[in-house]
Amino acid sequence: MALNLFSAHIAYLYTELPLLDRIAAAAGSGFTAVEHPQPFAIPATEMRRELARHQMVLSQIAAGTGDASKGEKGLAALPGRQADFREAFNRALDYAIAVDCPFVHPMAGVATNADVSAVTETYHRNLSYAVDRASGTSVKILVEAISEAAVPGYFMSTLDHASRIQDVFGPGNLSLLVDTFHARANSVELERWIPSNVHRIGHVHIADHPGRHEPGTGSIDFEALLTALVEHGYEGAIGFEYIPSTTTVVSAAFLPRWRKFMAAKFKQMRQDRRPA
Template sequence: MQNRFSAHIGYLFSDLPLKERIAAAAGVGFTAIEHPLPFSIPPAEMRDTLRRYGLSFSQLSGGTGDASKGEKGLAALPGREIEFREGFNRAVDYAVAVGSPYVHPMAGVPGAASPDHVHDVYRDNIHYAVERTSNTTIKLLIEAISEISIPGYAMPTLEQACNVQDVFGPGNVSLLVDTFHAQANGIKTQDWVVANIHRIGHIHIADYPGRHEPGTGMIDFDAILEALAAHDYHGAIGFEYIPSTSTEHTTAFLSAWKSKQLHQLVP
């Protein structure tokens, strides 16, 4: 079974209207897409569009807050519990309708709230999310987002994400591991994968520094692919990078990645 190569169409093909990005992703060889807020496309229309282009939907976010105000999630924000749960419920319904296996309840930036209060609110909201998805095809996906990207984010390290997962179990909560955020925190993703493959539900690819496409920075992506293959990772590999030029130009690496993956799958 091959991994799905998933285009984050919030970052890629951003010069196109949202629906046109789906066709563009298929056109350069991606086999899946993802977007935190795809709701402007009704779920039936999204499902039909995915089917037309032979794509699947990898993950979306729930309870994100008001993006126009720069909010990055509500799950850890005291006083926003009702808004979080309403947004999360909407995302779950959408995910079920389009066949996405994961919803990501973003933690957010709690500001001056006390750490203990933030912890309690986040734990209660994740408990709600686990209960809400317990009889569905959806699992939770949580991500450590580094301080370099979102200062003050409530869950900036993989260690913290692991602690949350240990409370609720890998059967309920999977980790989204982002190569850029890991490297920003001094972690080599390939080494972390070897020790923690059972925790991972989704991978995000972006080089470091710069957060551009593979080959523009210091990350050893060959080693990451080898580690994933050696440990039978069959989830999606998502590409959430800032294109250094046009998206089409920056996806030239895809054919080589697919060839490497096929080679690794041959006994």
């Protein structure tokens, strides 16, 4: 696992700062990566330069988020919007390649007024397009189950649904973005889910539940979660997509403890595996 790859979701964190300045702020707090669904206001060359300056990486971006002013939360599952989705995906893929970002997340969206079979077919066709376009590049495709509690009507709201979608394409082509807040909202205990499903995970999002604030503000046992990830060989980034209950800098005070905890878990795991 990339032990130090803790990724700040800078659409949620450091929002008092201009977008570009959030990278330096995240580095100052101890994050070693950033992510943002739509970072395109920063040209790829400038993003790459700023990431290198702070020894950071861009861990994942989204594609086809749609028009937020119209309540859109993605285009991939919306019948009749295939051309818009493909244009947005191509832009995101080109950007990801240019900045060495490993994942693009085509967001499914809310299609409550459309026929379910048409929505399902549209989503599969658009994911097929995304997987095919990313094939042969350094970029892989992510999909995320976004809970009904957070986004009513989101097409893919459960990990079971996301896993079935993934099985169509294979974990090598399409990975799951697993979010602790959404999982708990759906009554899923990830420390129990991970042992049989760690091979499915490409990226993890952290937020406590309820409230969607930083770890320690809710009911999730993050030590159990981190232990499960380490012990079952998770090798991706851990992203923090939470709403700070205070300033971002103060809310991120847990990072050194998490790094120390995970280092101890890795050390113990290596010792346990050492031949007698």
